[in-house]
Amino acid sequence: ALNASGRAGSLMTREEFLHRGQQRIPARGIETVTVPGSLAGWDELLRKYGTITLAEAIAPAIRYAEEGFPVTPIISEGWKAEEAVLSRDSAARATFMPNGHAPAPGEWFRNPDYARTLREIAAGGPQVLYGGSLGQRIVQRSKELGGFLTLEDLKANKPTWVTPISVVFKGYRIWELPPNNQGVAALEMLKILEPYDLKSMGHNSATYLHHLIEAKKLAYADLSRYVGDADHLAMPAEGMLSDGFIAERRAHLDEMHAQARVDPGPALTSSETVYLTAADSTGNMVSFINSLYDAFGSGVVVPGTGFALHNRGYGFTLQPDLPNTVAPGKRPFHTLIPGFITIPGATATIDGRGDTPYMSFGLMGGAMQAQGHAQLLINLLVFGMDIQQAIDAARFRHLDGMRVVVESPIPDSVRAALTSMGHVITEGPRGDFGGSQTIIRLSHGYAGGSDPRKDGMAVGY
Template sequence: MFRSAPALLAACLAVAAAPASAADRVTGAAFATRSEVLARHGMVATSHPLATQVGLDVLKRGGTAVDAAIAANAALGLMEPTGNGIGGDLFAIVWDAKTKKLHGYNGSGRSPKALTLQWFKDNGHTKIPPYGPLPVSTPGAVDGWFALHGRFGKLPMKDLLAPTITYAREGFPVTELIAYYWDRSVPRLKAYPGFLEQFTRDGRAPAKGEIWTNTNLASTLEAIAKGGRDAFYKGRIARTIGDYMKASGGFLSYEDLATHQGEWIEPVSVNYRGYDVWELPPNGQGIAALQMLNILEGYDLKSYGFGSPEHVHLFVEAKKLAFEDRAKYYADPAFAQAPVAQLLSKDYATERRKLISMDKAITQVDPGEFKTQGDTIYMTTADRWGNMVSLIQSNYRGMGSGMAPTGLGFILQDRGEMFVLKDGHANTYAPGKRPFHTIIPGFVTKGGEPWLSFGVMGGDTQPQGHAAIVVNLVDFGMNLQEAGDAPRIQHDGSTSPEGQAVPMTDGGTIELETGFDYATVRALMRKGHRVRFADGSFGGYQAIARDPASKVYIGASEGRKDGQAAGY
């Protein structure tokens, strides 16, 4: 029987508004695209199946969670250059089962010492360009590997890098989503020296299923495996980078590389309904997720239900308040000390909560006032001893600056774009300064025991995604896979470049994935929100949880990426 046009339209709208689901699953929750992965002895979850297998093989050979994380991260730098590589930075949170303690590592690099704010002003720059030599900052990933390995590693570094070296020489098939982003990057980056020669075939990106090799990267990793961190920061590699940047009109020098040092830092936390949620303090944006959770704790989200107008409205309003503080205070603590304790206090959350109306969207809000002194990959691993690693690594803007040093097989990051060229701002450009950073690893403990290692990729999405995952698990009772697969809320507060920490001026726009009911959209618009549907900008998610009773690991890797969780 044929339906009338109005009836057919209504039916189509009903289907479009229904919860997203991979299929008619016999078991599992509505949003889950697959079952959780369960294993007793170890687990790896990354955004590429082959990288996951590399990490899992390390665990099976007796490696620690840190060993597996390094091996998998090296593989991702080869296999997913659209999101990371050894030209970028690294942050990590490590749960040490022996001491029952969390350790944080900030592996972000600093700006070139020879480049000044005055140079930008003298040359007519009002903002740092996104590509080319000027946004390049010192890459911190390799130093991060060796710092993590020195404290928590077990297997030799040469064994951890060997699988990626083999893949780089023999080749691997490029996966679907990576091929898509690679193809989009070529037109933007092809003008920069070394990119076409090292990251295209006859001027084009590799297609899905095409075998890709990178012998230059293989040689670079072999040098690192043999010579350690100094082979990258003080040897031939560093001199090649310095010479290349000078010849290209850049400022990153051999001295910048030779003097680089990451640092161990203390993670910070808030308690959300009995769960301690941990992030790293600035220069990253992790505490924005904690500020959001502090505000949201004052509302009974469970009673409203996932996807309700109240849920989305309160989530977005909490984000607006947290991100205004982010725009003002988050920066390199060596140059501007953020008032972290005050920002994370429950009293401050109570005061900020008073700015939220249930009936009307916030269009403009000031940050709190304090007296002060001053594309990405995410992966997680867990081993047989109970150690867990939450690690995130990135070049920024997908493949980074486009600057590919001669013969080295990787692209330098463009994190320097995150600085502002404005006197007196916490994140104002200065020589030897770490930029505001978007990449953040997350961790949750309960009763002093590890409960969840997790992360979400993608610029401003990350703190919003961290808060959403915790809310989905704690308030809405989702399982680990469903919590990541559930449709996401993303609020874009300005028209600035992606990830820039700037104030909101006009209320911004809510982007909703398919799966939210149209009644919710209409209710949000009545409150004064601008709403649009979008796809492709909601990041990626991996997670490993640990059941405190059975000690079984639970792994999840969402369907927005090419990734996989696997255990043994």
């Protein structure tokens, strides 16, 4: 698996934030910008496994940026919600609100600056960003606004090949990326829930939802305490997924009452997103996710480039002595988790050798991702839904404490029962529950599923 997330700049220290009078990392602005890692990741994947060049891969994007495209209703709604953020930066305002407002549904949007930037990358390769002219412009703008990037930070950027982590759930091996992201929380949820007879509880019954919500609280408490840059973990992901640790966590799951506060388990001694997946005729499958974090990221556009810098640095914390405490060269906590399922074979080993590829999947939506993964996989592997049914089924989203948001199909009787257990239930819009894209392998080919909550589609070609 490839982790291409960028690292904190060499000037990005906890002491500097505190010196500036900040008690937490700001949500937007230049101070949230770490090294942009996506371009290096795209190039690495294409060079190692691709059948086309980087220039060929981005050619359609150049055409769309130059010629334009009609803005969809879902994109328009999200765009309009960010008008205040875009208005703070003159280049962002000029780029993304050329008529003084976010594009309406059906309105044609062009971005000639971005087309020029992509052409520059197509001609010069990733080095244009990592030390070249584009990188120099980003660093200059960062200095002007009080950011933390240097040209040396960009030059030093390299994606990292990592070993994915997994658990076996209902006979299937579920794979996620290791920290610095939240994939371990999805696996911890599934492993906590493994012994329960979820099917007999009834899909989206109050009892069923309560168990998932409480398992989520336990997993996310551990996530916030133990997960950050893989080189600075308080406990390895394997420890968080060990049988002993999971048993200790499961013992804290109250089957009758919602818990307002859940502490992390004891340490053992020994994070705006696009997801896509593809499969080919030879059986290769790819699970891929990319994100700016928030919509339009930091809200900062380097004049003339046509794109917003991300705000992934917001994933750090200023609390001292945690794996995710901000420091130069560290990767921040990420919400991004592309997922994969294999079927263990008779000769399979614990690292998945001998397994049969079965499904590639992902779910956009920030902190919704891990809890969304668990819901999607239980729909599929416990309740036997087909892939589109598993995606379409109503979801919950636990926020914090007792607060849980549910989709409109969850009936009032279930909401009332959850309330009696202590949960605080509200209904949320469909866009709050993530968006999944999935490919599943069949004996005679593939089936794809696409989430109606977001723009997307399943296409065979």
